[in-house]
Amino acid sequence: MNRVFVGLVLVIALNGCGGSQKNDFVTVTDGIFQVGGEPYCYIGANYWFGAILGSQGEYGDRERLIRELDHMKSIGIDNLRVLVGAEGPDNEPFRVTPALLLSPGEYNEDLLDGLDFLLSEMNKRGQRAILYLNNAWDWSGGFSQYVSWNGGGPIPYPNVPPNTWPQFMSFSGQFNSCEPCIDIFEDHIRFIVNRTNAYTGMKYTEDPAIMTWEIANEPRAFADANIPAFEAMITRIAALLQELDENHLVTTGTEGRNGCEGSMELFERIHADPNIDYLTMHIWPKNWGWLDITDIAGSIDSAIAKTNLYMDEHISVAKKLGKPIVLEEFGLPRDSHGFSPGEPTTSRDAYYKNAFEQVLDNARRRGPLVGSNIWAYSGEGRAAESRIHWLPGDEYLGDPPQEEQGLNSVFDTDTTIELIATTNGNLAKILKK
Numbered sequence: 001m002n003r004v005f006v007g008l009v010l011v012i013a014l015n016g017c018g019g020s021q022k023n024d025f026v027t028v029t030d031g032i033f034q035v036g037g038e039p040y041c042y043i044g045a046n047y048w049f050g051a052i053l054g055s056q057g058e059y060g061d062r063e064r065l066i067r068e069l070d071h072m073k074s075i076g077i078d079n080l081r082v083l084v085g086a087e088g089p090d091n092e093p094f095r096v097t098p099a100l101l102l103s104p105g106e107y108n109e110d111l112l113d114g115l116d117f118l119l120s121e122m123n124k125r126g127q128r129a130i131l132y133l134n135n136a137w138d139w140s141g142g143f144s145q146y147v148s149w150n151g152g153g154p155i156p157y158p159n160v161p162p163n164t165w166p167q168f169m170s171f172s173g174q175f176n177s178c179e180p181c182i183d184i185f186e187d188h189i190r191f192i193v194n195r196t197n198a199y200t201g202m203k204y205t206e207d208p209a210i211m212t213w214e215i216a217n218e219p220r221a222f223a224d225a226n227i228p229a230f231e232a233m234i235t236r237i238a239a240l241l242q243e244l245d246e247n248h249l250v251t252t253g254t255e256g257r258n259g260c261e262g263s264m265e266l267f268e269r270i271h272a273d274p275n276i277d278y279l280t281m282h283i284w285p286k287n288w289g290w291l292d293i294t295d296i297a298g299s300i301d302s303a304i305a306k307t308n309l310y311m312d313e314h315i316s317v318a319k320k321l322g323k324p325i326v327l328e329e330f331g332l333p334r335d336s337h338g339f340s341p342g343e344p345t346t347s348r349d350a351y352y353k354n355a356f357e358q359v360l361d362n363a364r365r366r367g368p369l370v371g372s373n374i375w376a377y378s379g380e381g382r383a384a385e386s387r388i389h390w391l392p393g394d395e396y397l398g399d400p401p402q403e404e405q406g407l408n409s410v411f412d413t414d415t416t417i418e419l420i421a422t423t424n425g426n427l428a429k430i431l432k433k
Contacts, residue, residue, distance in 0.1 A: 024036070025208055025211075025248065026040055026128060026211045026212075026248075026249060027249075028249065028277050028278060030366075031318075031319075031322045031323060032324055032366055032368065032370055033278075033324055033370045038431070039363070039366065039431055041359060041363045041370045041427060041430075042077075042078060042079040042370075042372075042424075042427070043076065043077065043356055043359060043371070043372055043420055043423050043424050043427060044077050044078065044080060044081065044371060044372065044373040044374075045077050045079075045080055045081070045373055045374050045376065046080075046081045046328075046329060046374065046375045046376040046398060047068075047072075047080040047081065047082055047376065048081070048082060048083040048376065048398070048400070049083070049096075049396040049398075050065065050080060050082045050118045051082060051084065051085060051100075051115040051118050052096075052098070052111065052114060052396060053114070053118070053396065054113075054114035054115065054117035054118035054121070055111050055113060055117070056110060056114070057108075057111075057114075059097070059392075060110070060114060062117065064380060064381075065117075065118065065121065066121060067379075067380065068379040068380065068412075069121055069127065070125075071379060071380075071412060072377065072379075073126075073127065074421075075417055075421035075424060076420065076423075076424025076425065077127075077377070077420065077424070078125070078126060078127045078128060079128050079129075079130070079211065079373065080122065080127060080128070080129055080377075081129075081130040081132065081214075081328055081373045082118070082129050082131055082132070083096070083132060083140060083217070084100065084115065084131050084133050084192055085099065085100020085101060085111050085115070085140075086098075086100055086101070086140035086141050086142075087099055087100070087140065087141030087145040087146070088101070088102070088145040088148070088149075090102075090392075092141075092157070093157050093159070093160055094138065094139060094157060094159050094160075094389070094401045094402035095138070095140065095141065096140045096141070096400065097392045098110075098111060099111075099140075100112070100115075101141075101188060103149070104149060104184045104187070104188075105187065107191075113198060116195075116197045116198045116199050116200075117199055119197055119199075119200070119204075119207060119210065120197060120199035120200050122209040123200060123208070123209040127209065128209060128210070128211035129209055129210050129211060129212075130211055130212040130251075130328065130373070131210060131213060131214060132214035132215075132216060132217045132253050133185075133188070133189060133192065133213065133214065133215060133216065134146075134185060134215065134216035134217070134219070135216055135218070136216055136217065136218050136219050136220045136222070137172070137218060138155065138158065138159075138168060138172070138402065139400040139402045139403075140217075140400070142172070142216070142217070143172040143173075143174075143175035143176075143216070143219075144168070144171055144172045144175070146175050146181035146184060146185060147171060147172065147174045147178055147181060149181070149184065150180045150181050152171065152174060152178075155171065156168050156171050169220075169222040169223075170222065172220075172222055173220065173221060173222030173223050173226045175233075176221060176222075176226050176229040176230040176232075176233050177226065177229035182233060182236065182237075185237070186236075189213075189237070189241065189244070190240075190244065192204070193205060193241070193244045193245050194244065204245075205245045205246075205247055205248070206247065210248050211249060212248060212249040212250065212251055212277075213241045213245065213248055213250050213251075214250075214251050214253040214280075215237045215238065215241075215250075215251070215252055216252075216253050217253050218254065218255050218259050218282065218329075219233075219252060219254055220254075220259050220260075220261075221260075221261055221266075223261075224261055227261060227263075227266060231270060234252060234270045234273065234276075235270075235273055235275070238250050238252075238273055238275035239275050241275070242275045249277040249278060250275060250276060250277050251276060251277060251278050251279070251280050252271065252276060252279075252280055253280055253328075254267065254280055254282075255280075255282035255284075255329075256280070256281035256283075256310070256313075256314045257310070257313065257314070258282075258288060259282070264317065267314070267317060268317050268320070268321070271317070271318075271321060272321055276323075277323065278318075278323050278324040278326060279314065279317065279323055279324070279325040280328050281310070281311070281314045281325065281327055281328070282327075282329035282330060283307050283310055283327065283329075283355075284329075284331065285303040285306070285307065285332060285351070286332065286333060290302065290303040290306045290307070291303045291332070291333075293333060293337045294337075296333065296336070296347045297335065300350055300351060303332075303351065304350070304351060304354050307330075307351070307355070308358075311327065311355075311369070315368055315369055318368040318369075323368065324368050324371075325368050326369075326370060326371040326372065326373070327358075327359075327369065327371070327372040327373070328371070328372070328373045329373060329375045330355060330372070330374065330375060331348075331374065331375040331376065332348040332351045332352075332408065333348070333407055333408065334348065334406075335347055335348075338406070339383060339388060339404050339405060339406025339407055339409075340406060341382070341406070341409075341414060344415070345414050345416050346415075349415055349416055349419050352374065352419060352420075353423075355372055356372065356419070356420075356423040359371065359372050359423075359427070360423065360426060360427055360430060363427060363430045363431060374416075374420070375398060376399070376409065377410050378397040378398040378399070378406075378410060378411050378412075379411070379412050380411075380412050381395040381411075382395055382411075383395070383406050388404045388405055388406075389401060389404065389405065390405055397409045398410065
């Protein structure tokens with residue numbers, strides 16, 4: 001039924017009426033994704049700021065959102081990984097602005113409306129959303145904001161001297177064992193999952209535009225001592241999501257081994273949970289020291305080799321568990337580690353092509369690797385000329401505020417766009433067979 005971008009059929013009623021059928025939703029059957037009994041695989045994108053663009057407040061830009069959704073649809077992107085919303089006040093450093101959850105129980109209504117609008121527009125185009133509900137890192141509040149709300153004190157932002165990354169990670173890791181933090185998170189989940197879309201009239205639980213509820217972006221224990229609490233938190237939140245919504249998939253959002261304190265056993269355990277429908281992995285060659293940024297062209301082959309080993313290791317766990325797996329986050333800098341769309345992306349395209357080919361190969365043989373989401377689609381957005389970090393009022397890019405704007409962005413003029421379109425065309429042909 002939903003075969004990437006060829007022959008997409010809308011089977012829901014829009015504009016505030018109608019409902020959805022059970023076979024409209026993405027399911028896990030025989031270890032792969034299916035829609036209406038047919039295999040569903042994808043080459044998608046991270047588009048974390050989609051709900052903000054969909055809002056009508058000072059930060060929204062619905063015209064840009066519509067153009068970019070149309071552009072992504074035209075190159076076969078029908079799966080978007082989106083941040084439900086940031087947490088906390090709007091005056092924090094290197095943070096997403098505006099926030100959705102301003103304080104426990106207090107919401108920015110413009111951003112709720114923006115999420116509704118985004119989903120309604122995705123519905124019109126037969127696109128699916130992976131919605132992540134929290135974040136272990138600082139750039140959208142997330143774990144650390146919940147800790148701060150519950151007596152943890154000021155957040156030690158790692159990009160603000162003299163704070164360090166170990167200091168921040170220790171702070172964020174407290175979330176896993178913070179009972180009032182998790183209680184507030186559960187209240188937030190109930191509020192979002194039980195929402196009714198103002199544009200379609202559909203409950204979120206009945207909306208085929210939602211594919212997955214994801215517990216968090218890169219949830220981590222952040223210390224071996226936190227592992228039992230981390231596992232308990234994943235188990236608890238997954239069970240709640242399944243209790244609230246029987247139509248949509250649930251997953252973790254983890255990076256894999258590198259997000260599981262180096263333990264493949266921990267990675268396997270959290271995904272063996274019957275309330276977790278599929279596995280996730282993320283891969284960051286630059287951040288993990290697999291890529292020499294002073295010689296990207298000379299180190300790309302080594303980065304690809306290490307990437308393949310990492311993917312194989314996690315795909316093996318998926319096979320063992322009989323569940324699908326998605327490479328839902330991966331990126332690479334431009335050829336000279338610059339940030340301008342004028343700089344070539346030869347090495348990035350080679351890196352992406354390797355990952356895409358593995359999705360295609362799995363699609364041919366109905367293997368467990370069923371999708372990938374590039375980090376990240378920036379479309380027509382462009383960075384401010386006078387600085388490299390985002391400030392309120394700047395255009396949104398796929399690079400979060402704490403990163404150089406343009407670092408991992410895929411712009412609408414990049415050669416990567418043609419690669420994605422070609423790959424999605426080939427994937428559609430495979431799925432027709």
